[in-house]
Amino acid sequence: MTTSPIVWKIKRFFNIGSEKELREAIKVINILAQEVIMQKRKLGFSNHRDLLSRFMGSISDETYLRDIVISFLLAGRDTIASALTSFFYVIGNHPEVTKAIREEANRVLGNEDLTSCEQMSELHYLQACVYESMRLYPPIQFDSKFCLEDDYLPDGTFVKKGTRVTYHPYAMGRMEELWGCDALEFKPQRWLKDGVFVQENPFKYPVFQGGLRVCLGKEMALVELKSVALSLLRRFHVELAQPYHHTPRFSPGLTASFNGGLLVSVREISP
Secondary structure, three states, X not given: OOOOHHHHHHHHHHOOHHHHHHHHHHHHHHHHHHHHHHHHHHHOOOOOOOHHHHHHHHOOOHHHHHHHHHHHHHHHHHHHHHHHHHHHXXXXXXXXXXXXXXXXXXXXXXXXXXXXXXXXXXXXHHHHHHHHHHHHOOOEOOEEEEOOOOEEOOOOOEEOOOOEEEEOHHHHOOOHHHHOOOOOOOOHHHHEEOOEEOOOOOXXXXXXXXXXXXXXXXXXXXXXXXXXXXXXXXXXXXEEOOOOOOOOOEEOOOEOEEOOOOOEEEEEOOO
């Protein structure tokens, strides 16, 4: 049952009920974000190259910096988990892809661990696999925007102020008009040209927001995805515990979650 606007405004004014709980929860989240920033300052961030350190070196507004941390903590949690689940699902059905990822990692890193963004930028095939996985199984399957002013879409369609526009990355990632007759196939090579990853048009690939307004956490999300995927694949054999010959079912919600999770068998790779 939807709460009347008048009711929640009264509860907020008197700080009671669900509005009191919400205010206390927001306070806890703000304290956590400020603690993350404070600990980073204690450690010294000027020589660090992680994303938060880079923001701290260029942003002086403490409230803005806190909001960035909160967006990373909240927006990046379930979406990263969803993207990794889908990633291991698709490569579980394509063992030759896992082999190619390991070969590329061995060529770029040798026997060492991944230690820099420069090394990661050389892992073109891994990047292609991550993008191709999210093309077929985007963490956010549909999203909406509201038009602040009268505007036009790229194809010339007029959009009146106040209009809600919903786009569907899951459907767009499977359209033959955009991806060709093999749109339903998992083919990382579609992102490569002469072995180098090629960024697609954001209007065609709206996983990190529709159009030119890119998601704030895009780069951090990609770093997390590739780091976790690579560290697991270089240490373990990850195989699907049972064959999946059908399209996976997803649980209702904003973030795409496998209904019942993804059952896998994990074995450590012998030294």
